[in-house]
Amino acid sequence: xxxxTQTPKHLITATGQRVTLRCSPRSGDLSVYWYQQSLDQxxxxxxxxYNGEERAKGNILERFSAQQFPDLxxxxxxxSLELGDSALYFCASxxxxxxxxxxxxxxxxxxxxxxxxx
Amino acid sequence: AQSVAxxxxxxxxxxxxxxTVKCTYSVSGNPxxxxxxQYPNRGLQFLLKYITGDNLVKGSYGFEAEFNKSQTSxxxxxxSALVSDSALYFCAVxxxxxANNLFxxxxxxxxxxx
Numbered sequence: 001x002x003x004x005t006q007t008p009k010h011l012i013t014a015t016g017q018r019v020t021l022r023c024s025p026r027s028g029d030l031s032v033y034w035y036q037q038s039l040d041q042x043x044x045x046x047x048x049x050y051n052g053e054e055r056a057k058g059n060i061l062e063r064f065s066a067q068q069f070p071d072l073x074x075x076x077x078x079x080s081l082e083l084g085d086s087a088l089y090f091c092a093s094x095x096x097x098x099x100x101x102x103x104x105x106x107x108x109x110x111x112x113x114x115x116x117x118x
Numbered sequence: 119a120q121s122v123a124x125x126x127x128x129x130x131x132x133x134x135x136x137x138t139v140k141c142t143y144s145v146s147g148n149p150x151x152x153x154x155x156q157y158p159n160r161g162l163q164f165l166l167k168y169i170t171g172d173n174l175v176k177g178s179y180g181f182e183a184e185f186n187k188s189q190t191s192x193x194x195x196x197x198s199a200l201v202s203d204s205a206l207y208f209c210a211v212x213x214x215x216x217a218n219n220l221f222x223x224x225x226x227x228x229x230x231x232x
Contacts, residue, residue, distance in 0.1 A: 002161060033219070042224035043162075043208060056219045090161055098219070103212050104150045104169045107220060109161035 003027060004110035006091050012116045018079040021113045023091030025072055031055070031094045032074040033107060034066055038087040049074055050097040081117045088112045120145045122209050124223035131199045132231050139194040139226045141209030151192040152210040152220065153183055162208060168192060179203070199230045 003026035013019055025032050034046040045058035049068035060066075063081075068074040078085060092107040121144045131137045143149060150169055154162040166177025173185045183194045192209060209223040 002163075004161070035222075043222035045219045045221065048219055058219055092162075098212075101214075103214060104167060106152070106164045106167065107162075109154075109163070111159070111161045 002108050002110060004091060004093050004108050006089075006110035006113050008113055009111065010114045010116075012118065013081060014118055015081055015083060017081050017117075018077065019081065019115065021076040021078070021089050021091075021115075023074045023076070023093075023110060025074070025091075025093030026108050029093035029095050029108070030072065031097055032068055032072070033092040033094070034060075034074070034076050035090040035092065036087045037090060037112070043090070046076070048098065055097055055099075078115070081115075083117050086115055086117045088114050120211055120213060120221045122211050122221055122223035124207075124209055124226045126226050127224075128227050128229070130229045130231060133201055134198050137196050137199045137203070137228065137230070139207050139209075139228060141192045141194065141223060142190050143192060143209070143211040144190065145211050145213045146215075148214045150212050150214060151183075151185060153177065153181070153192075153194050154208045154210060154222075156206040156208065156225070158205075165194070165207075199228075201230045201232050204228055204230045 005024040007022045031050045033048045036044045046060040048056040066076045090112045092109045094105045123142045152167045153165040156162045168175045168185045176182045206225045210220045212220045
């Protein structure tokens with residue numbers, strides 16, 4: 001167990017629907033990162049939050065949004081789902097913001113949430 | 119722009135033989151480099167990282183990686199492969215300045231044949 005908890009582990013839904021993925025970071029970690037892993041595109045960075053604030057944004061679609069709450073857990077909201085959104089969504093956490101020397105901090109990954117859109 | 123290339127989708131090696139998983143990168147300035155491993159139905163696990171200093175980095179489970187600045191490479195190596203090393207391996211890079219996120223390669227599936 002890495003200490004990063006993601007729920008649900010599996011989710012099957014239909015096109016056009018909306019889902020929420022949840023992540024609880026490892027105890028003491030302030031940063032949360034979201035990644036999408038699909039067969040054809042590998043691991044893609046979506047977004048990072050540090051202590052409740054957005055810190056970095058990657059290839060995140062406008063249909064997707066995320067937030068980090070005061071208790072540091074994070075949610076990734078995916079709306080108007082399409083077949084191509086089917087993927088494994090990973091959350092990772094780290095102690096610091098990732099800027100400067102803290103960029104060498106190791107990310108601890110959760111086990112992922114597998115989303116299937118039918 | 120930052121990017122990572124793992125030129126081999128699949129690497130097969132016999133148990134007991136040395137293994138190499140290749141990685142080249144592109145980044146502005148000096149890099150932080152990482153290797154992660156993913157076992158089936160699991161998240162990514164950290165193996166090792168390069169920050170600065172000695173070009174040969176030693177990590178978990180007997181793995182090591184060599185940073186080569188002139189060739190912009192960070193190949194993962196192990197002197198003697200185990201069947202349990204079979205997994206998906208990811209190389210990742212981030213700039214020491216600039217963009218605040220980790221860029222991953224597309225992964226290399228390592229199969230160690232008994």
